[in-house]
Amino acid sequence: MAGVSSCVMRVIVLVLLLAIPQTAAAQQACTESLASLFERVSPSVVSIQVTKINKAKPQRRFETIVGSGLLIERDGQVLTNAHVVDGAASLSVTLDSGARAPARVLGMDTVTDLALLRIDTPSPLPVARLGDSAALRVGDEVVAIGNPMGLEQTMTRGIVSGLNRILPGLAEQPMIQTDAPINPGNSGGPLVDRCGAVVGINTFISEEANSIGFALPINAGKAILRDLRETGRVVRPWLGLQGREIDSQVTSVLRLPLSPGYLVEVVYEGSPAEKAGMRGGSLSVVVQGEEYLVGGDILTAIDNTPVRTHQDYLSKVKTFKPGQRTKLTIIRDGQRREFSVTVGERPRLPADLSD
Numbered sequence: 196m197a198g199v200s201s202c203v204m205r206v207i208v209l210v211l212l213l214a215i216p217q218t219a220a221a222q223q224a225c226t227e228s229l230a231s232l233f234e235r236v237s238p239s240v241v242s243i244q245v246t247k248i249n250k251a252k253p254q255r256r257f258e259t260i261v262g263s264g265l266l267i268e269r270d271g272q273v274l275t276n277a278h279v280v281d282g283a284a285s286l287s288v289t290l291d292s293g294a295r296a297p298a299r300v301l302g303m304d305t306v307t308d309l310a311l312l313r314i315d316t317p318s319p320l321p322v323a324r325l326g327d328s329a330a331l332r333v334g335d336e337v338v339a340i341g342n343p344m345g346l347e348q349t350m351t352r353g354i355v356s357g358l359n360r361i362l363p364g365l366a367e368q369p370m371i372q373t374d375a376p377i378n379p380g381n382s383g384g385p386l387v388d389r390c391g392a393v394v395g396i397n398t399f400i401s402e403e404a405n406s407i408g409f410a411l412p413i414n415a416g417k418a419i420l421r422d423l424r425e426t427g428r429v430v431r432p433w434l435g436l437q438g439r440e441i442d443s444q445v446t447s448v449l450r451l452p453l454s455p456g457y458l459v460e461v462v463y464e465g466s467p468a469e470k471a472g473m474r475g476g477s478l479s480v481v482v483q484g485e486e487y488l489v490g491g492d493i494l495t496a497i498d499n500t501p502v503r504t505h506q507d508y509l510s511k512v513k514t515f516k517p518g519q520r521t522k523l524t525i526i527r528d529g530q531r532r533e534f535s536v537t538v539g540e541r542p543r544l545p546a547d548l549s550d
Contacts, residue, residue, distance in 0.1 A: 225390040229338065233350045236391050239266040239323040240384055242289040242342040243275055243298070243312075247282050257284075263341035263384030264288065264312065265393065267420075269319035271296075273312040274416060275383030276398055277303045278548045280310050288314050291321075291348065302423030305547035306367050306431065308398050309416055310383075311423040323385060326392025328412035331355050331371065339375045339397055339408070341384025351376040353406070360409060362399065367509060370409040371395045377408030386410040432515040433541035434523075435466020436473065440504045441493065456495040456526065457502045460488035463544070471534040474527070495531075496524040512538075 227235075245260040262279030266272070273288060280286055280300055288298045296314045303310040335355045343349050353375025360370045373386060377397050386395035395410030422429045438459045462468050462475040476488025494502050497511045498521050515521060517540040524533050 227391075229350070229352065232338065232387070232389070232391050233340065236323060236385070236387055236393075237340055237348050237350070238291045238321040240264070240291065240340050240342075240348065241266060241273060242347055243273075243279055243286060243383065244289065245280055245283045245286045248284050261342060261344075261380045262382045263380065263397070265383070265385045265396070266320050266322045267325065269322055271314040271316040271320060272301070272424075273298065273314065274396065274420075275310050275312060276396065277305055277308045277310040279383050280312065281305075281548055286312070288312065289347070300427075302427040304419055304423065304429045305543050306429065306541070307411055307415055307419060308548060309396065309411065309419065309423070311420065323393045324391060325413050325417060326388055326390070326394045328371065328394045328414045331358060331388075331394055331412075333358060336389050337373055337375055337394065338387050339373070339377050339381055339384060339410075340387060341377075341381035341397060343378035343380040346380070356407075361505075362409065368411065368415060370398070371412055373408050373410060374406040375408065376406065377410075381408075430517065431541040432512050432517055432519075433467065433539045434512055434521075434536060435463040435468040435539065436494065436508070437461040437463070437475075438491075438494070438505070438508070439487070455503060456493040457504070457508050458487070458489070459491040459494055459525075462491070467536045467539045468523075468534075471523070471536045473523070473525070473534060493526040494523060495526060498522050499524070 264275035357372030476491035
């Protein structure tokens, strides 16, 4: 018995000794200087040069777009924004070392504004460590690394100033808001926490305010990487509706007998909802600065699951697969009605990747 106890104690001591350096290293990584963090992460950040053909400008057919990207696999896979490479006639990637190589698009997703590229490399490349964006809190310090205005390898510093932001045109994907300066050319570059882990992909800047930028949470990117690698796209269920919640404030201001539910403002042409006979709004009204399209159907349930908010609608639709049948319960002209709809695959919509 004494021999067994001694052996167990040795194992415990060995485990503790092995754990101490790792813990210390983790603590050091989160408290290292910003200069050291930049030196550690920047080799995985690349500059992307894209040539596009602009058919709307006869005198200036070709335009050059500069963006940023992130090496995520040692074989040359690069993550960037879809809007950077969308419609590219040619594209190339410049590494931190200064080496330049042609690149091709492996996959693109217009909903998350992500694209996966591949460059041919004769040797393994340094890659970034992808973190956990779900662990972010407002106030966490972050840095943005990229190539703003074509200036290579630039770092800016700030904090996470908001989470789960829903933006016009990006209503299907909550974003990270940060005050770390993000400028044209930063698109597709990483938002990095103080431990050096990538927590977001810088995507969008607000032209109407200073120090407000937005990044796609890295968890949303990780969730679709396999699809981008294997099929080049992401298959999503789609009904073809766009709308918003009807709250008591809207009802009282409009003084209309609107039932609680999801106000259908737009029914996309050719969508499953249109084929089933759903109607969108036809009258534009402004309530406290917000524009509403009223006169359309009010969606109250999907397969008997109540729908009140946009998040309710998205959460329920995500549970389906294209080809499935579902039942929509609506209110039209004060009367309850039901529609049977075949779920479709979400196409690229006109608002996707729009400026």
